[in-house]
Amino acid sequence: MTGTAPPSASAPRRRGRGRPSRAEADSGPGARQRILEAARAEFAARGYDKTSVRGIAKAAEVDAALVHHYFGTKDEVFEAAVEMTLEPVQLVPAVIGGGASLDGVGERMARFFLGIWENPATRAQILALFRSAVTHEAAAKVLRSFVLRRVLERVAADLDVPDAHFRAELAASHMVGIAVLRYVIKVEPLASAEPEEIITMVAPTLQRYLTDPG
């Protein structure tokens, strides 16, 4: 998650001799990453509805055609921005253990999710994404597909319980609900609780969902 600033903000506007052509600058190795960063910033600042491919292109200082070339439609750009924002969440299967012992998996999962949210930069990006998904069905659809394919299906594959997808989602729902009350609505006492207090209480719940076949 290193921030990649535009290599030179004024480059595409220079029109002198001996400088890279617009096409070259656009298709340079940094262009795709620059578009992606711009997309995430635009979606976060304006919300899903008010963000356009044209606006993203302008922010990234490239032609709109290049955005389409790399990513496709607005929904596909959004999907790429979601994947970038939720990159940490994609590590969940590794946290679960992937075939290793599931002892303590509830605590590892609770600690991992709270860690993502406790990082202010990550939190701001995920909150922006959450606001888009809650207010726009097209954004919800992208998030839905991501959560199912990139998180639940992978986690479920490592579990040894019936209805593993359902149980993985129940565990996830608890962490989502805690995030909503703690970081979005900010209801006390959860809003000010120490992460360790939350982890201690929640870990046995997640452990039961993920490992107890009863």
Add this chain to the structure above:
Amino acid sequence: MTGTAPPSASAPRRRGRGRPSRAEADSGPGARQRILEAARAEFAARGYDKTSVRGIAKAAEVDAALVHHYFGTKDEVFEAAVEMTLEPVQLVPAVIGGGASLDGVGERMARFFLGIWENPATRAQILALFRSAVTHEAAAKVLRSFVLRRVLERVAADLDVPDAHFRAELAASHMVGIAVLRYVIKVEPLASAEPEEIITMVAPTLQRYLTDPG
């Protein structure tokens, strides 16, 4: 939660002899309820940000001054609309039992919350409120205060565990997270699960939070 339609949609525009004066029509017994219904509809349709006291007054066919008279500021109108929308949630303390046995309280609470969400009319109103709270801090503040004073404090008073507020909120967070994934983002398999499947899995979790001092 009976819907009260304006008694006569055209009344305030009539200017003939022998009809009620504008002031009389405005301050009739139905006016307060009519304003409240209009407020809820406006907040639901436009979101917190784009709703104004003037717009609510227009929809209720009263003077804006009457809205201020009954409710005060925009935030106070919003608060009244929240209380109306979350009227069913205020029954939670009764569901908990109020001094009666806490046996089975986890199941009762899970069943009660899912019941509220499974009612399409209630769901639509709560979703609209949730969208406002997630996107506007002023709306979040009203919801935050409501959840704390009207739900958590009352539930906690009936529990016999340490950190009763915290535990009541953890239980609530689980039901909030389930609602977000099931009804808002609509992630499978939770989105299509039978309510009874969810209640069976979740009840022991809520029971532990609300009653197990360990």
